[in-house]
Amino acid sequence: xxxxxxxxxxxxxxxTVPAARAVKxxxxxxxxxxxxxxxxxxxxxxxxxxxxxxxxxxxxxxSTLMHCMAGLDAGSGGQAFIGDTDLxxxxxxxxxxxxxxxxxFIFQSFNLVPTxxxxxxxxxxxxxxxxxVDEEWFKEVTNRLGLANRLTHRPTExxxxxxxxxxxARALVSKPEIIFGDEPTGNLDSNSSSEVLSILRTAVDHxxxxxxxxxxxxxxxxxxxxxxxxxxGRIVDEMRNPTIESILGVxxxxxxxx
Numbered sequence: 001x002x003x004x005x006x007x008x009x010x011x012x013x014x015x016t017v018p019a020a021r022a023v024k025x026x027x028x029x030x031x032x033x034x035x036x037x038x039x040x041x042x043x044x045x046x047x048x049x050x051x052x053x054x055x056x057x058x059x060x061x062x063s064t065l066m067h068c069m070a071g072l073d074a075g076s077g078g079q080a081f082i083g084d085t086d087l088x089x090x091x092x093x094x095x096x097x098x099x100x101x102x103x104x105f106i107f108q109s110f111n112l113v114p115t116x117x118x119x120x121x122x123x124x125x126x127x128x129x130x131x132x133v134d135e136e137w138f139k140e141v142t143n144r145l146g147l148a149n150r151l152t153h154r155p156t157e158x159x160x161x162x163x164x165x166x167x168x169a170r171a172l173v174s175k176p177e178i179i180f181g182d183e184p185t186g187n188l189d190s191n192s193s194s195e196v197l198s199i200l201r202t203a204v205d206h207x208x209x210x211x212x213x214x215x216x217x218x219x220x221x222x223x224x225x226x227x228x229x230x231x232x233g234r235i236v237d238e239m240r241n242p243t244i245e246s247i248l249g250v251x252x253x254x255x256x257x258x
Contacts, residue, residue, distance in 0.1 A: 018045040019178045019210040020069050024078035027064050027233075038064040040233035041078065046178065051204040051211045053221035055247065056230035057255055062214045063182060065230065069212070070103060070180045071095050083177060100129050104171030104179040106196075106213075108186035110163045112155040118162075119151040122169045133173065141172050145199060161192025168199050172209070179203070181213035185220050197223040218247040229254060 027039040038061045046052050046069075054062045067073040069080050071087050080087045082102060090098060105111070112121045122142070123133050142148050145165045155163050164184065171179045181200070185193035201223050203209035213220070221227050222244045229237040231254050239246060 017048050018081075019048040019083065020212070021045040021081050022065070022069060022078065023081070025065070025068060025075050025080055026077035027061070027068055027073070028076040037233050039068065039075065042230075042233070042235060044228060044235060046210065046212050048210050049204065049208045050226060051201060051224045052213075053224035053227045053242075054212065054214045054230065055216065055218075055221055055227055055251065057251075058216075060230040061233040062230050064233075066180055066182055066212065066214045070105070071099050100125055101174075102177045104174060104176035106164070106167050106171050106179065106181040106184040108183040110155070110160075110167050110187075112163055112166060114155050117152050117154055118147060118158065118166045118169075121155070121166055122147075122151075122173055125170065126174050129174075131174075134175075137175070138173055141169050144202070145169050159192070160188055161195060164188060164192065164196050165199065168196060172203060172207070176209075178210040178212060181211065181215075183215060184213055185215070185217060193217075193220065218244045218251070221247050231257070 022042050022044050025039050025042045026037070029036045029038060042065060044065075054065060056062045064073065068075045071080075071082070071090075075088065082098060085098065087095065087098075113124065116124065123138070126133050142151060145168060147162070147165055147169060150158060150162060155166070158166065179200070185196055188196065197220055200211050200213070204211055204225070213224070215221050222242050224242060226238060226240050227242045227247060228235055229250055236254060237250050239250065
């Protein structure tokens with residue numbers, strides 16, 4: 001039993017329905033002697049309204065798991081679901097529409113379009129989908145993220161932390177079913193990293209958002225409700241109400257056994 005992070009109440013589940021889940025999910029590269037199993041029949045659920053962090057040593061399969069769950073890569077076997085939708089049944093256009101309409105993404109490299117302003121980057125997925133931006137929600141998100149005075153700026157005119165806040169706003173404005181983050185604080189200093197993690201924590205606590213991030217940083221993972229640990233393509237441990245110390249203890253044990 002881990003001790004809750006100071007200042008945060010012990011986890012109380014708001015939902016039991018998974019926003020996403022994997023059933024015997026497998027990802028294999030190559031054949032024969034060159035075969036590499038990145039995911040080895042993984043079963044996992046990501047509950048709606050929770051913040052989950054995925055951790056593990058390099059090569060453990062954590063990014064592969066997120067990419068397969070988010071439809072950015074296809075599994076070699078098993079199933080990945082967003083809600084009740086089995087990703088393996090979708091054609092390319094259907095997969096593109098699902099990623100655009102139902103998911104939000106935050107990447108280590110920000111992935112902003114350099115020729116667009118911050119405001120245009122934030123609304124880009126909604127615009128591409130042909131949907132109308134909820135102006136009231138847009139204003140709330142950009143004010144909350146401290147971007148109200150930066151909306152006419154292009155990415156090169158913004159700091160790294162500001163660019164990642166734009167990426168967070170882009171993910172939040174479309175009100176996706178789930179936000180996936182792949183090392184979302186990997187290119188940020190400690191202050192900017194804390195800002196981004198607080199944004200994600202607030203989205204879960206106040207907006208009932210579902211967030212799943214891959215990270216190697218125990219501090220980042222300590223913001224989550226739950227941490228799952230991978231090693232050699234398998235889930236080997238998990239905890240709720242994580243602390244930096246409890247995460248470090250599990251990671252040390254995994255690395256000793258590897």
